[in-house]
Amino acid sequence: MPHSQIVLPDSDVQLREALAGLRAEFKLTEQFSPEVLAEVTASLQHHQLPEQDLSQLPFITIDPPESMDLDQAMQLERRESGYLVRYAIADVPSFVTPGGALDAETRRRGQTVYTPDGRIPLHPAEISEAAASLLAGQLRSAFVWEIVLDTSGATISASVSRARVRSIAKLGYQQAQNELDAQTASEYLPILRLLKEIGLKRIDLERQRGGASLNTPQQEVAHENGEYRLIFRPALAIEDWNAQISLLTGMAAARIMLDGKVGLLRTMPPPDPAALEKFRNQAVALGKPWPQELAYGEFLRTLDVSDPRQLALMHAATSLFRGAAYTSFDGELPAQSTQAAVAAPYAHTTAPLRRLVDRFVLTVCAALSAGQEVPEWARKALPELPALMTASDQLSGQIERAALDIVEAALLSSHLGEEFDAVVIAGPRKTSSTAEASSAASDGLQRCTIQIQQPAVSAQCQYRGELIIGSSVRVSLVTADMSSRTVLFELLPAPMTAAD
Numbered sequence: 373m374p375h376s377q378i379v380l381p382d383s384d385v386q387l388r389e390a391l392a393g394l395r396a397e398f399k400l401t402e403q404f405s406p407e408v409l410a411e412v413t414a415s416l417q418h419h420q421l422p423e424q425d426l427s428q429l430p431f432i433t434i435d436p437p438e439s440m441d442l443d444q445a446m447q448l449e450r451r452e453s454g455y456l457v458r459y460a461i462a463d464v465p466s467f468v469t470p471g472g473a474l475d476a477e478t479r480r481r482g483q484t485v486y487t488p489d490g491r492i493p494l495h496p497a498e499i500s501e502a503a504a505s506l507l508a509g510q511l512r513s514a515f516v517w518e519i520v521l522d523t524s525g526a527t528i529s530a531s532v533s534r535a536r537v538r539s540i541a542k543l544g545y546q547q548a549q550n551e552l553d554a555q556t557a558s559e560y561l562p563i564l565r566l567l568k569e570i571g572l573k574r575i576d577l578e579r580q581r582g583g584a585s586l587n588t589p590q591q592e593v594a595h596e597n598g599e600y601r602l603i604f605r606p607a608l609a610i611e612d613w614n615a616q617i618s619l620l621t622g623m624a625a626a627r628i629m630l631d632g633k634v635g636l637l638r639t640m641p642p643p644d645p646a647a648l649e650k651f652r653n654q655a656v657a658l659g660k661p662w663p664q665e666l667a668y669g670e671f672l673r674t675l676d677v678s679d680p681r682q683l684a685l686m687h688a689a690t691s692l693f694r695g696a697a698y699t700s701f702d703g704e705l706p707a708q709s710t711q712a713a714v715a716a717p718y719a720h721t722t723a724p725l726r727r728l729v730d731r732f733v734l735t736v737c738a739a740l741s742a743g744q745e746v747p748e749w750a751r752k753a754l755p756e757l758p759a760l761m762t763a764s765d766q767l768s769g770q771i772e773r774a775a776l777d778i779v780e781a782a783l784l785s786s787h788l789g790e791e792f793d794a795v796v797i798a799g800p801r802k803t804s805s806t807a808e809a810s811s812a813a814s815d816g817l818q819r820c821t822i823q824i825q826q827p828a829v830s831a832q833c834q835y836r837g838e839l840i841i842g843s844s845v846r847v848s849l850v851t852a853d854m855s856s857r858t859v860l861f862e863l864l865p866a867p868m869t870a871a872d
Contacts, residue, residue, distance in 0.1 A: 387593065387600070390778045390854040391489045398771055400485060400492045407473040412496050415467050415474075416503055421513050422463075424535035431460055431537050432560045433506055434567075434614050437544030440501035441484075441493070441725045445514070445539045446617055448566040454522040455570055459621050460514035460537045462504045464495070464724035464731045470749035479756075482764020484726040488775055493726075500725045508542040515734045517621050525573030530624035531741040532734070549610045564610075571613025574620060583715035584669030585615065586689060593779060599786040601827070606678050618722045619714060625737050626717035630705060632740040636733055636754055638720050639699045640712045643668070643692040650798050651692055653842045654830070657795030657823035658685045668692060669715075684828030696765075698729060698758035702751065728764070729757050777857035783827045784852035784859055791864065794822040794847045796839050797830060822847060822861060835863035 394400070404412075431445035447458040468474050478494055485492040493500055506512050516535045520528040541560050543551075550556075552564040578585065594601050622638070629635025643651075648668075655662040655671075658681040662671050668689070677683045693713050699706045711718040721737065724730035735750040799820025822833040822845065833847050847861040 386854060387595070387778070387782050388489060390782075390857075391487060391775060394487055394771055394774055394778075395492075397774075398767065400487075400771075402490075402492050404477060404496050405473065408477050409496060409498075411469065411473045412467070412498050415469065416498065419466060419503065419513075421511065421536050422534040424516075424533060426458070426460075426516060426535040427511055427538040429458065429537070430559055430563065431458070431506070431539045432541045432543060432563055433508070433539050434543045434545060434548050434610065437547070440497075440505060440507070442506040442539075442542070443723045443725045444618065445506040445537060446563065446567070448563050448570065450566060451520070454520065454528070455525070455566065457517070457519040457521060457570065457617060457620065459517040459519070459617060459722070460506060460512075460535075461517065461621075461722055461730075461734060462506055462725050463513035463515055463534060464499070464504055465735050466513055466534075467495075467499050467504055468731065470747075478728050478731075479760055482728050482760055483768060485768050485771060487771060488779070494728065495725060504725060506537070506539050508539045511536055511538050513537075515738060517624065519620060519624050521570065521573075525570055525577055527620070527624060527627075530628065532625075532628075532737050533741060534738065545608050545611050545614075549608045552610065567610070567613050567617070571610075571616045574616035575612065578616070578619075578715070579669065579673070581715040582667055582669055584672050584689075584713050585612065585619075586672065586686060586693075586713075593782065600782040619718070621722050622718045622720060623714065623716050625719040625721040625733055626709070628737045628740050629701075629719060629733070630709060630717060632736075632746075633705060634702045634740070634746055634751065634754070635700070635736050636719060636729055636757055637699045637701075637706065637709055638696065638711050638718050639706070639708045640693060640696040640710075641708070642712045643694075647691050647694065649841070651688060653795065653797040654688045654823050655685055656842065657797055658682065658825060658828060660685055681825050681828045684823075684830075688830070698761045700754040700758055702754060729761055732757060774857055777859070778854050780827075780829045780831065781852045781854045781857060781859050784829065784849060785854065787849055788852060789849065791846060791848050792824045792861070794824045794833070794845050794861070796820050796833075796841050796843050796845060797823045799839060799841060824861075829859065831859040831861060833861040833863055839863070 429447045431447045433442045433445045435442055443462045445460040449456040468478065481494050484494045504512070506514065514535060514537045515532050516537060517530065517532045519530040522528055548564060551558065551561065552568060555561065626637055629637070652662050660675065660682050672686065672689055675682045675686050677686055699708060709717045719733050720727055720729050721733040722730065724734060732750050732753055736746050739746045817834050817836060819832050819834050820839055821830055823830045839845070846864045848864055850862050851858050851860040
């Protein structure tokens with residue numbers, strides 16, 4: 373359960389205090405220095421809009437209703453030969469002075485860090501929630517992608533350039549879905565109709581190339597009668613269609629940079645065998661076995677995320693998408709250029725308000741599209757960005773794992789001493805070698821990872837002796853502590869049979 377998708381109860385002090393403690397533990401600073409803020413003020417005073425004017429086109433944004441940092445706005449048209457996708461991305465580069473105080477601070481932060489109780493922004497709110505945000509009714513500078521698709525939704529051509537845009541509507545996901553379903557008459561209904569049409573075709577193309585998407589619902593932690601439980605809001609179809617436009621743009625950016633032989637890709641190798649085996653065991657544990665003949669992208673599409681067990685399996689699928697990296701290149705193409713989950717070359721380019729690398733990818737792609745030299749400040753940064761983003765990703769991952777540990781401890785805190793059926797999903801393996809098995813045996817306590825079904829949590833279990841991955845066991849909950857972020861089970865002895 374990614375913590376950015378968790379909504380907390382307002383009344384629960386203990387859980388909120390445990391999560392608030394993450395900010396101090398990981399030294400997260402929300403405030404910006406006076407030097408950064410002074411530079412932002414100067415930037416806003418001298419900011420100039422680009423000459424190209426597309427403000428007459430009806431762009432719309434679709435985001436969580438509470439969001440103010442709006443990175444993307446879309447405008448879609450049907451053409452005789454297919455479709456034209458215009459995707460406007462916030463023009464963050466025009467607000468950040470290369471080598472300045474804000475540039476240095478964003479390189480230190482790397483990305484907006486999300487916690488269940490808030491976020492630590494990459495940019496000051498004056499930029500991210502105001503001047504650069506593609507808010508409805510406001511004239512804004514943007515990098516506008518123009519991507520031509522054929523009738524199947526496949527890309528024919530793509531380019532990007534700076535232009536003035538004006539969004540006509542700020543839509544929440546539920547609002548957009550409701551208005552599309554009801555066919556509510558509006559200026560933007562034709563765009564919503566085309567979003568569905570193009571989105572479905574892009575999903576089909578994703579399926580054909582072997583890609584996979586993780587679409588998880590928002591989860592709310594409820595606290596009633598001394599017990600925590602999860603309430604789910606399933607992801608809407610329009611969220612998937614919206615994500616496909618972003619994926620389309622990231623793939624277009626990768627293609628432009630590969631053709632230009634300079635840029636920065638988001639790469640990822642295929643899942644390793646150990647991760648695949650663990651996930652298959654987890655699928656069995658959660659009552660949804662993964663057929664051997666089914667590709668993992670196809671399997672993920674079969675999951676019903678309204679079922680908490682299958683939702684947990686969807687989250688567990690993130691273990692298959694490890695090894696993601698940023699790969700820079702200049703003059704010579706990289707050996708690894710594919711992102712395995714996308715099943716194509718891909719780049720981050722659609723969220724510059726929330727992610728550092730997008731600012732540079734946008735700049736590189738715009739220069740290449742115009743047949744111009746890539747600005748030296750952007751080119752010089754390319755080799756440095758992978759390390760900066762890796763450090764930022766690691767920090768974000770640690771915070772997400774810690775938040776998840778806290779929430780899982782909360783969910784189980786009222787069940788101490790209770791017994792659960794579980795499946796061993798990771799830990800010691802049973803070997804075919806008697807000598808290896810003998811040397812591995814120990815009277816000391818060992819730990820493995822188990823999966824229980826309700827609540828759908830994977831956790832550590834202590835035991836003595838030997839266990840086999842994939843085996844069904846009976847366990848007892850011995851620890852579920854929010855303050856220490858600890859959940860621990862212990863293995864119960866197998867019941868005696870008549871034969872015994």
